[in-house]
Amino acid sequence: xxxxxxxxxxxxxxxxxxxxxxxxxxxxxxxxxxxxxxxxxxxxxxxxxxxxxxxxxxxxxxxxxxxxxxxxxxxxxxxxxxxxxxxxxxxxxxxxxxxxxxxxxxxxxxxxxxxxxxxxxxxxxxxxxxxxxxxxxxxxxxxxxxxxxxxxxxxxxxxxxxxxxxxxxxxxxxxxxxxxxxxxxxxxxxxxxxxxxxxxxxxxxxxxxxxxxxxxxxxxxxxxxxxxxxxxxxxxxxxxxxxxxxxxxxxxxxxxxxxxxxxxxxxxxxxxxxxx
Amino acid sequence: xxxxxxxxxxxxxxxxxxxxxxxxxxxxxxxxxxxxxxxxxxxxxxxxxxxxxxxxxxxxxxxxxxxxxxxxxxxxxxxxxxxxxxxxxxxxxxxxxxxxxxxxxxxxxxxxxxxxxxxxxxxxxxxxxxxxxxxxxxxxxxxxxxxxxxxxxxxxxxxxxxxxxxxxxxxxxxxxxxxxxxxxxxxxxxxxxxxxxxxxxxxxxxxxxxxxxxxxxxxxxxxxxxxxxxxxxxxxxxxxxxxxxxxxxxxxxxxxxxxxxxxxxxxxxxxxxxxxxxxxxxxxxxxxxxxxxxxxxxxxxxxxxxxxxxxxxxxxxxxxxxxxxxxxxxxxxxxxxxxxxxxxxxxxxxxxxxxxxxxxxxxxxxxxxxxxxxx
Numbered sequence: 001x002x003x004x005x006x007x008x009x010x011x012x013x014x015x016x017x018x019x020x021x022x023x024x025x026x027x028x029x030x031x032x033x034x035x036x037x038x039x040x041x042x043x044x045x046x047x048x049x050x051x052x053x054x055x056x057x058x059x060x061x062x063x064x065x066x067x068x069x070x071x072x073x074x075x076x077x078x079x080x081x082x083x084x085x086x087x088x089x090x091x092x093x094x095x096x097x098x099x100x101x102x103x104x105x106x107x108x109x110x111x112x113x114x115x116x117x118x119x120x121x122x123x124x125x126x127x128x129x130x131x132x133x134x135x136x137x138x139x140x141x142x143x144x145x146x147x148x149x150x151x152x153x154x155x156x157x158x159x160x161x162x163x164x165x166x167x168x169x170x171x172x173x174x175x176x177x178x179x180x181x182x183x184x185x186x187x188x189x190x191x192x193x194x195x196x197x198x199x200x201x202x203x204x205x206x207x208x209x210x211x212x213x214x215x216x217x218x219x220x221x222x223x224x225x226x227x228x229x230x231x232x233x234x235x236x237x238x239x240x241x242x243x244x245x246x247x248x249x250x251x252x253x254x255x256x257x258x259x260x261x262x263x264x265x266x267x268x269x270x271x272x273x274x275x276x
Numbered sequence: 277x278x279x280x281x282x283x284x285x286x287x288x289x290x291x292x293x294x295x296x297x298x299x300x301x302x303x304x305x306x307x308x309x310x311x312x313x314x315x316x317x318x319x320x321x322x323x324x325x326x327x328x329x330x331x332x333x334x335x336x337x338x339x340x341x342x343x344x345x346x347x348x349x350x351x352x353x354x355x356x357x358x359x360x361x362x363x364x365x366x367x368x369x370x371x372x373x374x375x376x377x378x379x380x381x382x383x384x385x386x387x388x389x390x391x392x393x394x395x396x397x398x399x400x401x402x403x404x405x406x407x408x409x410x411x412x413x414x415x416x417x418x419x420x421x422x423x424x425x426x427x428x429x430x431x432x433x434x435x436x437x438x439x440x441x442x443x444x445x446x447x448x449x450x451x452x453x454x455x456x457x458x459x460x461x462x463x464x465x466x467x468x469x470x471x472x473x474x475x476x477x478x479x480x481x482x483x484x485x486x487x488x489x490x491x492x493x494x495x496x497x498x499x500x501x502x503x504x505x506x507x508x509x510x511x512x513x514x515x516x517x518x519x520x521x522x523x524x525x526x527x528x529x530x531x532x533x534x535x536x537x538x539x540x541x542x543x544x545x546x547x548x549x550x551x552x553x554x555x556x557x558x559x560x561x562x563x564x565x566x567x568x569x570x571x572x573x574x575x576x577x578x579x580x581x582x583x584x585x586x587x588x589x590x591x592x593x594x595x596x597x598x599x600x601x602x603x604x605x606x607x608x609x610x611x612x613x614x615x616x617x618x619x620x621x622x623x624x625x626x627x628x629x630x631x632x633x634x635x636x637x638x639x640x641x642x643x644x645x646x647x648x649x650x651x
Contacts, residue, residue: 160362160364162361162362163364163366165329165331165351165360165364166360166364166365166425167366167377168330168331168350168351168352169330169351169352169356170352170377170381170425170426170429171352171378171381171429172381173352176381180377181366184366184368
């Protein structure tokens with residue numbers, strides 16, 4: 001039984017990670033062939049960094065992800081704050097559901113409707129070339145918003161109301177209370193909302209496809225256009241870099257979190273021993 | 277004691293969704309006083325406290341602090357600090373920073389903050405705990421931090437909302453003494469909310485008994501125990517037999533078919549009254565010597581004494597006696613004149629003070645439901 005369950009887990013992980021491993025492995029393949037691995041080389045990485053178009057796309061993606069995730073986090077946190085403060089129970093529930101619906105919406109629907117909206121507004125404003133960075137920023141911020149609300153709102157709900165009252169009681173104005181007590185309390189929710197937005201934005205293809213222009217291409221869009229002709233092995237290198245960047249981010253966040261806890265516990269232990 | 281009035285509540289009323297929580301409360305709180313608001317859950321005691329803290333505004337009536345109307349002053353501008361029921365310590369700050377919080381808001385210099393926090397930690401017996409995370413503390417320690425955090429601002433009044441409710445019995449007793457000491461040392465007015473009558477009696481200078489959003493009685497612990505004003509107070513504070521009686525004349529009361537001498541006067545001739553007799557004030561004697569005769573229906577051993585239920589003409593009395601009597605035995609009861617406490621009839625008459633449905637189990641069950649309601 002024990003062997004079987006271990007075997008099962010190995011299989012599951014193999015299925016999950018095999019495609020990624022293949023990409024990583026072949027990004028180092030000298031020959032540029034999928035059928036045989038001829039030798040280790042960094043050729044495709046060099047090739048990638050000589051490719052200005054790919055680098056621009058990477059830069060676009062990162063800029064867009066950073067700005068849209070920060071914007072969505074600020075807006076979403078404020079929204080969660082006011083939803084959690086709403087006195088009327090029915091209004092509060094309605095707001096929660098309404099902010100959740102865009103997450104269920106198929107991307108294709110969101111993408112098409114965004115495009116229609118932008119076209120409509122552009123015609124109304126008689127603007128010429130309108131699709132590009134700004135429309136992408138609006139679109140990405142919009143689809144990130146519900147995820148931020150989803151991760152911040154439960155934190156607000158968990159927070160003991162008397163924490164706020166204690167801060168007021170000790171002399172904080174409502175604004176000071178927000179910055180000194182409420183925000184630190186919900187910070188984990190904000191951070192995870194930010195991370196999620198960042199990766200969602202980096203990753204989005206469908207919605208971006210509808211609201212971008214040829215002169216503002218993000219990485220997924222660029223890779224798609226490349227693969228339409230033939231798969232370049234420098235794309236494998238690019239994917240590998242992305243995988244490691246995201247892996248590094250995840251590890252950093254986790255390590256930072258557990259290090260903080262560990263340090264506090266160690267300190268507490270020292271005092272306890274010293275006190276006795 | 278200094279008799280200067282610090283806080284005055286004038287005709288305070290409050291309703292939530294049409295349900296009256298406070299019904300025209302008048303209350304004076306004196307400087308340096310340890311006052312306890314006592315009552316069952318839902319009696320309005322916490323709402324009264326929150327009104328003084330600034331977390332609720334009265335629908336009607338005024339709150340005065342040092343003679344000034346205080347209704348619309350927000351909590352952060354009041355010289356009042358609160359110890360919350362569930363401590364409400366800031367989880368992202370350690371013990372030192374929690375206690376220093378109020379002083380940091382006031383932007384006091386670091387050196388002053390350091391010495392004051394140190395003094396506070398000494399006051400609440402938590403020396404050396406500065407760097408501890410609050411989540412690593414026990415309930416009792418967290419409560420001490422909460423008290424220190426509130427006291428460091430040197431408020432005129434400290435409000436305590438059932439601060440010991442979450443602690444176990446032994447710790448609760450220790451903390452009661454400690455709180456009393458802290459109050460003596462600091463000379464700060466304490467307003468304490470509890471549903472535990474023993475706690476109220478042992479700690480307070482003044483006890484305010486509340487029920488149904490109204491104040492039933494205000495007095496010293498001994499007054500409240502010895503001279504309860506109505507059946508509710510008599511029943512809520514300690515155990516009591518509350519018997520229907522008729523005041524025949526001054527110093528003479530008739531109950532259970534027997535005429536007794538008593539020490540009360542000033543009632544109308546033949547006025548129906550409620551008579552309180554504490555279980556420890558009834559003596560068990562031989563049947564022929566007894567003023568009343570009754571059948572023992574239940575005996576519980578309580579350590580110091582036996583608690584027996586005696587059926588006297590259909591009304592069940594609780595009596596505490598050190599002599600053993602057996603269930604089913606008929607005994608005589610003797611009561612001294614000063615053991616009777618006569619009260620005028622009130623809305624609570626006939627609701628309390630009969631032990632016919634009494635059992636320890638039931639008592640415990642009702643305690644549990646009360647705690648659940650508090651949630």
